[in-house]
Amino acid sequence: MDTDRLPGCYRHPDRDTGITCTRCERPICPECMISASVGFQCPECVRGGSGTGHRPTANAARTIAGGVVAEDPQLVTKILIGINVAVFFAGLLAPGLVVQLGLLGRYVEYFGGPVQGVSTGEYYRLLTSVFLHVEWWHIISNMIALWVIGGPLEAALGRTRYLAVYLLSGLGASALVYLLSAPNAPTVGASGAIFGLLGATVVLARRLRYEMRPVIIMVVLMLVLTFVPFGGAVRVSWQAHVGGLITGALVGLGMLTPTAAKHRALVQWGTCAVVFLLAAALIMLRTAELT
Structure with missing residues (x-):
């Protein structure tokens, strides 16, 4: 070699x-x-x-995944960063927004008032929580990671497919949080979706036969930061990170597996549908357990 x-x-x-x-x-x-x-x-x-x-x-x-090559290949990444930053400042002005949009397992006392969680019907929290941040370091670190990881991936996949990876990864991250976390544990942040982009990046690097060591080192480093406590003051949701990573890798496989052009869309969007149904099954399983 x-x-x-x-x-x-x-x-x-x-x-x-x-x-x-x-x-x-x-x-x-x-x-x-x-x-x-x-x-x-x-x-x-x-x-x-x-x-x-x-x-x-x-x-x-066309991009490697079959998407149309855009004049601005990182437009969706910029929009996602803009949405996250806008929601962060909105949360500073109206702290109750975090209560209404954050992911909570079920009815709990939080921020001084009663809040209904996912198991009582507010399933929108599974996605809105992905766009919420409560600390400056949290939003800054996640947006830097989104730009570094997301920009090249969007250019390789195309806008629509890239957005599908991001949203499904966020949903998969929330589903695993909901399944494995305490029902009264509030969870917010884009890191689960970003881990999903990282999982899809691993698949992309493999597809293009790139040197895998730098990508694997990045994955291992981010997982170490997930599981190893530093100072004990910050609680990281390993469920969100692992759920997002697995989901992103699965969707990435569907998006990037070499397929005849006439079957490509069926394989790609069929994979997205299957991943969505798997996440929905985990959510329904947990809801049945809690209610």
Whole structure:
């Protein structure tokens, strides 16, 4: 096996890659690669062969997962960061918002008043809690992680598929929290969804035959930070992190498994449906236990 360092992307020299454009043979990273009938092409070659540059969607350049290549490949990541930050400031102005949107197992006394949780019908909390943060360090660390992990993944998957990974990972994280946590334990934060993006990134790196050690080291490090207490003052929901990681990896497998183009959408969205149903089954199981 050749142990020499891989060449850097011609547009992003700091990013090693083993993929080259099938037309000009320049090295390209996941953010730059565009699916072609055979292999991948770079943005310049695609633009050079597109004529006017205003092609119908059916003939538009595609990402490795089959999504349409967007002019701003990180738009959804930016929007998600904006939503999280906006909700954080809204929570500072109206602390009761955290009470109404955070994930709680069932009827408990919290913030001085009675709150109904998921087992009494407020299932929207399983997703709204993913956009809530209560501390400055919490929102800052999660948004940095979302930008670093989410941006390249969005470029590789395309907007719709990337958003599906994020939301399903958040739901899977909440489902495992609901299943395994104490029923009166409040939980908030985007880290479960971000762990899901990390799980999908592992699948992407494997799909592109990248060096896996850096990605595995990142996963191990984040899991160590999840399970090893530092000072005891911060409680990390390992259930959310593990649930998100597993969910993201499962959805990523569906999105990135090599499949004939005519069956790709069926496999991808069928995987999303199965993952959603699995999360729903865990939620119903826990609800039946608590009620």
